[in-house]
Amino acid sequence: SDAEVEYSRKKNGSNIITKRKRKGFWSQYLSSFGDPIIKILLIALAINVIFLFKHTSWFESAGIALAVLIATFVSTLSEYGSESAFEKLQEELEEIKSRVKRNNKIYLLPATDLVVGDIVFLQSGEKVPADGYIVWGELLVDQSALSGESKEVRKYCSDFPSLSTDDLASHSRLYRGSVIYDGEGVMVIDRVGDKTFYGKLAAEVQQDTVESPLRARLQKLADTISRFGYTASFIVAIAYLFNNFVIDSGFNISIIQSRLSNIPFIFQTVMDSLILAISVLVMSVPEGLPMMITVVLSVNMKKMLKDNVLVRKLVGIETAGSLNILFTDK
Numbered sequence: 001s002d003a004e005v006e007y008s009r010k011k012n013g014s015n016i017i018t019k020r021k022r023k024g025f026w027s028q029y030l031s032s033f034g035d036p037i038i039k040i041l042l043i044a045l046a047i048n049v050i051f052l053f054k055h056t057s058w059f060e061s062a063g064i065a066l067a068v069l070i071a072t073f074v075s076t077l078s079e080y081g082s083e084s085a086f087e088k089l090q091e092e093l094e095e096i097k098s099r100v101k102r103n104n105k106i107y108l109l110p111a112t113d114l115v116v117g118d119i120v121f122l123q124s125g126e127k128v129p130a131d132g133y134i135v136w137g138e139l140l141v142d143q144s145a146l147s148g149e150s151k152e153v154r155k156y157c158s159d160f161p162s163l164s165t166d167d168l169a170s171h172s173r174l175y176r177g178s179v180i181y182d183g184e185g186v187m188v189i190d191r192v193g194d195k196t197f198y199g200k201l202a203a204e205v206q207q208d209t210v211e212s213p214l215r216a217r218l219q220k221l222a223d224t225i226s227r228f229g230y231t232a233s234f235i236v237a238i239a240y241l242f243n244n245f246v247i248d249s250g251f252n253i254s255i256i257q258s259r260l261s262n263i264p265f266i267f268q269t270v271m272d273s274l275i276l277a278i279s280v281l282v283m284s285v286p287e288g289l290p291m292m293i294t295v296v297l298s299v300n301m302k303k304m305l306k307d308n309v310l311v312r313k314l315v316g317i318e319t320a321g322s323l324n325i326l327f328t329d330k
Helices: 002-012 025-034 036-051 058-094 197-205 213-247 253-260 263-283 289-306 314-321
Strands: 097-102 105-110 119-123 131-142 153-156 179-191
Touching: 025 036, 025 058, 036 058, 036 213, 058 289, 058 314, 119 131, 213 253, 213 263, 213 314, 253 263, 289 314
Parallel strands: none
Antiparallel strands: 097 105, 097 119, 119 179, 131 153, 131 179
């Protein structure tokens, strides 16, 4: 009855899969600045603007800024578009209706309206709207969306339904996301929404993925660039100071001592050595690398889309390319 439906919905929840709140475009754009190479470029840009503005052309600063903006914007645009397409596909998959018995009548209701205890009538071609057990009939069910197995599973009524609610091999249980291949039957729903087997899978899919091989390599590259850059900068600064205080003095101790006692000379020399060191550090940063990587991955994403393969994350393309051996029984 309608009263029982409301009671069941309050007690067991509704048949809706909870979706993690999606990042907006600008929020996703800002998060793209967390790329390790992008961070180095931003530091280089800041140093370039603050310390070297009077000593270098503005073209270099503009070039670094443009490279950063293009790389982050193209990456965000590609991933945001793919995520939107993925969500649209998910919504279309969830827009199913089922024949349900309520108030001693049969109604055609959206799957999101179903609750625990509902009696659902199923026949070939229909999707199972929630988890439950079969109480009448015999069905051949395609569970490939859940198990990956293309062979249909025979389902029939049992006097002792499986107690394991996640046993896909059970002959008495039906699972959300499965498709009725043949036969007719009646099921009683005992799990809805996030509590279903499909709901648990959906929650895992929405979790943050582990660091990709590309991101790991870029982080390693960024660390290497930093080490070499700082080392080279330090050596250049020391060499410049040694040249000005020792070599230019002809290794004459008295001249060296006079220069060391000249505060304005010391200040100017130290500042020049610092500027030179920073220049070396800035020059060690590959400004075009992030932009090149983003453009290449974006082009590959478009190519895969033509083959009906939707890549949600740009780094997913490179991750797939890092596979050495792919084991499969299909």
